[in-house]
Amino acid sequence: MPRIVPPEGGMSLFDHDPALFATFNEFYGALWTDGFVDEATKEVGRLRNAKIVDCGI
Amino acid sequence: MSTFQDVFGKLPAAYPRYAELEQRLWDGRVDPQLLEVCRVRIASLHRCAAELAASRADIGAKRDAIAQWPTSPLFDDRERALLRFTEQFVIDAQGVSDADAAAVTAVLSGPEVAAFTTAIATFDAVNRFKVALGIEEA
Numbered sequence: 001m002p003r004i005v006p007p008e009g010g011m012s013l014f015d016h017d018p019a020l021f022a023t024f025n026e027f028y029g030a031l032w033t034d035g036f037v038d039e040a041t042k043e044v045g046r047l048r049n050a051k052i053v054d055c056g057i
Numbered sequence: 058m059s060t061f062q063d064v065f066g067k068l069p070a071a072y073p074r075y076a077e078l079e080q081r082l083w084d085g086r087v088d089p090q091l092l093e094v095c096r097v098r099i100a101s102l103h104r105c106a107a108e109l110a111a112s113r114a115d116i117g118a119k120r121d122a123i124a125q126w127p128t129s130p131l132f133d134d135r136e137r138a139l140l141r142f143t144e145q146f147v148i149d150a151q152g153v154s155d156a157d158a159a160a161v162t163a164v165l166s167g168p169e170v171a172a173f174t175t176a177i178a179t180f181d182a183v184n185r186f187k188v189a190l191g192i193e194e195a
Contacts, residue, residue: 003158004170013174016167020081024175027078030071054151 060194061107061187082179086172087165089114094136095143095173096180097123102147103184107193135164143177 006015014021032039065072083089093114100108101123112120119131126132126140138160145153165173186192 003155004162004167007167013167013171016171017086020078020086020172020175023074023078023081027071027074030068030074034068034070 058194059190059192061183061192064190064192065186078175078179082172082176083113087169087176090116091136091139092173092176094119094123094126094132095139095177098126098140098143099147099177099180099184102144103181103188105184105188107187108180108184138164139173146177147181 002013004013004016006012010016014024032042062072065075083092093112093116096108096113097116097120100111119126119129119136122129122131126137132140142153142157142161145157161173162170
């Protein structure tokens with residue numbers, strides 16, 4: 001259950017600061033597309049991390 | 058000796074975007090001194106020499122007393138709430154309790170919580186990056 005209420009009209013915590021979230025998303029997107037490791041391999045790592053942390057998202 | 062920029066800079070698209078995120082996190086969205094006490098605590102938990110050597114805001118004697126935050130009179134209740142959340146976040150995010158989160162939302166606004174949570178997640182990731190790759194310089 002979320003522990004913080006989104007702002008009015010928003011859907012998530014990050015809607016409290018759209019500019020920050022946009023910056024984060026640009027960084028996160030670049031991590032996927034930049035470098036020599038293919039995205040499938042990165043996805044395996046991401047899924048393993050999610051499993052260890054037990055993050056449903 | 059490789060610096061963080063030497064290593065992370067090998068990703069020419071990602072590194073500048075990380076730098077922009079980092080700049081936004083320290084631009085006053087959350088009191089930089091609050092961020093700094095949490096950043097230093099994260100660095101001490103990871104025993105990251107590079108991050109412990111860095112200084113992003115003046116927190117005076119709190120820097121050397123960071124491990125005593127639960128009981129030291131140097132820290133106020135707001136800092137303890139943020140440090141409690143930060144410490145549990147680093148050790149085991151699943152262990153962050155409703156009470157831990159409520160203590161943070163009681164002292165920070167919605168936008169501040171968004172920035173604070175993003176900041177400690179970023180600090181934690183950078184510490185792990187530097188420790189895992191043996192980066193000893195900021």
